[in-house]
Amino acid sequence: MSDYPYAKPFKDRHGHTRWRFRHKGKDKYLPGEPGSPEFHEAYTAVLEGRKPRVAKIHRFPNSVEPRSFEAAWRLVLKSPEWRALEAATVTQNTRLAQEFLALRVDPNSPETWGQMQVSDLRRRHVRALLSDFSETPHKAKHLLTTIRKMIGEALDEDWIEHDPTHKLKWRPAYGGWRAWTLPERKAFEARWPIGTMPRAAYSLALWTGSRRSDVATQLWSDVDFDARRITVRQIKGGKVLRLLMLPMLEDALRDLPRRAETVISTEYGQPFSDKSLTGMMAHWTTMAGMKPGCTFHGLRKTLGKYLAEEGATAKQSAGILGHDDLDHVELYSREAEQERLAVDGLERLIRRYG
Numbered sequence: 001m002s003d004y005p006y007a008k009p010f011k012d013r014h015g016h017t018r019w020r021f022r023h024k025g026k027d028k029y030l031p032g033e034p035g036s037p038e039f040h041e042a043y044t045a046v047l048e049g050r051k052p053r054v055a056k057i058h059r060f061p062n063s064v065e066p067r068s069f070e071a072a073w074r075l076v077l078k079s080p081e082w083r084a085l086e087a088a089t090v091t092q093n094t095r096l097a098q099e100f101l102a103l104r105v106d107p108n109s110p111e112t113w114g115q116m117q118v119s120d121l122r123r124r125h126v127r128a129l130l131s132d133f134s135e136t137p138h139k140a141k142h143l144l145t146t147i148r149k150m151i152g153e154a155l156d157e158d159w160i161e162h163d164p165t166h167k168l169k170w171r172p173a174y175g176g177w178r179a180w181t182l183p184e185r186k187a188f189e190a191r192w193p194i195g196t197m198p199r200a201a202y203s204l205a206l207w208t209g210s211r212r213s214d215v216a217t218q219l220w221s222d223v224d225f226d227a228r229r230i231t232v233r234q235i236k237g238g239k240v241l242r243l244l245m246l247p248m249l250e251d252a253l254r255d256l257p258r259r260a261e262t263v264i265s266t267e268y269g270q271p272f273s274d275k276s277l278t279g280m281m282a283h284w285t286t287m288a289g290m291k292p293g294c295t296f297h298g299l300r301k302t303l304g305k306y307l308a309e310e311g312a313t314a315k316q317s318a319g320i321l322g323h324d325d326l327d328h329v330e331l332y333s334r335e336a337e338q339e340r341l342a343v344d345g346l347e348r349l350i351r352r353y354g
Contacts, residue, residue, distance in 0.1 A: 003034065003035075004034055004043055005023075006021055006022055006023035006047075007019050007020070007021050007030060007034070007043060008020060008022070018030075019033075019034065019039070021043060021046050021047075026046055028042070028046045030042045030043055030046075041053060064114075065115050065117070067117050067118060067119065067154070067157075067159045068114065068115055068116060068117055068118065069100075069101060069113050069114050069115075069116055069118055069121075069150055070101055070114040070115065072118055072150035072151070072153045072154050072157075072159075073097055073101060073114075073150055075150075075153040075156075075157070076097075076149045076150055076152075076153055079153070082149075086235070086236065086238070088213075088235070088236070092142065093142075093145075093146050093149070096139070096142055096143050096146045097146050097149075097150075099143075100113055100114075100129075100143060100146065100147060101113055101114030102114065103129070117159075118150065118151065118154040118159050118160055119154075119159060119160050121151075121164050122164055123164045123165070123168065125164075126144070126147065126164060126165050126168060127168070129143070129147075130143065130144060144165065144168070147165065148163075148165055151163050151164070151165060177293075177295045177297040177298040177301060178293065178298055178301065179298055179301040179302040179304075179305045180206075180294055180298050180299060180302045184290055184294055185206075185302075187288050187289060187290050188202060188284070188285065188288045188290065188294070189202075190288070191284075191287060191288035191289070192284060192288065194251055194252055194255070195255050195256060197256070197257075197264060197265070198280075198284040199252050200252050200253055200256050200263060200264060201215055201264050201277065201280075201281070201296075202252075202284075202299065203248060203249045203252035203253070204218055204249065204252075204253075204263065204264070205296045205299035205300060206248075206299040206300075206302060206303055207245075207246045207248055207249040207303065208230060208232050208241075208243055208249065208303075208320075209300045209303040209304065209320055209321040210232055210234075210300065211234070211235070211236060211296065211297065211300060212274045212277050212278060212296040212297065213235040213236065213274040214232055214233070214234055214235055215264060215274075215277060215296060216262070216264060216271060216272050216273060216274045216277050217233070217235065217262060217271070217274075218230075218232070218262060218263045218264065219233075219261055219262060219263070220258060220261060220262070220263055221261070223245070223253060223263065224245075225245075225250065225253075225254060228244060228245045228250065229242055229243065229244065229245055230242075230243050230244075230245045230249070231243075235274075241320070243320065264277070277296065278295070278296070281294070281295060281296055300321065303320070303321070304317055304321060307320065
């Protein structure tokens with residue numbers, strides 16, 4: 001070939017055509033095909049007795065690889081579904097997404113998942129990622145949900161044809177915060193009598209099944225003593241629940257000082273944030289001589305347990321607690337049913353053999 005003297009083609013052992021430069025003791029394999037930039041640069045370099053120059057890639061600030069996970073995440077942020085999410089969900093998903101995008105694909109390589117093409121993701125990769133979070137199973141579950149948001153955008157853009165996480169289940173064994181025991185409840189109530197703010201916060205969580213955030217934002221205007229009704233406006237999910245106000249809750253609220261629009265407030269008339277209530281509950285239980293582990297969510301779980309023990313159906317409990325997913329509610333029912341069956345079976349043994 002006149003354009004590239006001393007460069008000749010040959011067949012390698014796999015039958016592929018390759019090119020080699022041979023002249024004056026120089027012997028060099030050339031990449032690509034004649035006429036390609038890499039071939040021309042390698043040929044010129046060996047002819048001139050130097051190393052091939054490698055083109056430097058300059059990236060614009062905030063640029064991303066096309067069809068990468070970083071590009072998919074940017075599409076997620078623009079989607080109507082994302083904009084409709086609650087602030088707490090946005091914060092959680094953003095944190096998990098950023099953690100995933102910054103993870104190295106291989107510990108010995110600088111490439112991160114954010115730089116990788118979505119089409120390169122395999123099922124085994126996802127399983128390995130989730131197994132790395134085995135000590136925090138609920139985080140692993142939410143991470144999978146976040147990755148699936150990016151995969152969904154990639155599917156919509158025709159970057160991929162199939163979802164590698166399809167039917168991949170990562171459901172941690174449900175444990176969560178435990179229900180309070182009766183001795184723990186008695187200890188708390190003995191330390192914090194009717195009319196105190198700790199007792200009111202405790203009673204709201206226990207007798208409405210409210211989450212910590214809902215206890216913090218419960219309004220006096222949603223408490224109707226005459227009708228014996230209380231309206232709970234759930235931060236998570238946005239549901240509005242109109243519930244019967246049980247006598248135990250009515251007693252805890254009726255004579256409570258009204259320092260703010262919210263039922264639960266500080267001594268200075270300021271509402272608590274949901275996070276500060278977590279610290280306050282730890283403080284209140286410590287002052288009651290209780291061991292750690294008694295939380296607001298534990299009180300919510302206590303109500304679910306009581307409802308199941310009294311024979312409430314899963315749908316009835318879901319209507320009170322505001323659950324969309326019946327799995328958690330059915331867990332309370334299964335636990336209560338197991339206890340009833342076990343006690344009944346053992347009592348039969350006592351009657352026959354005792």
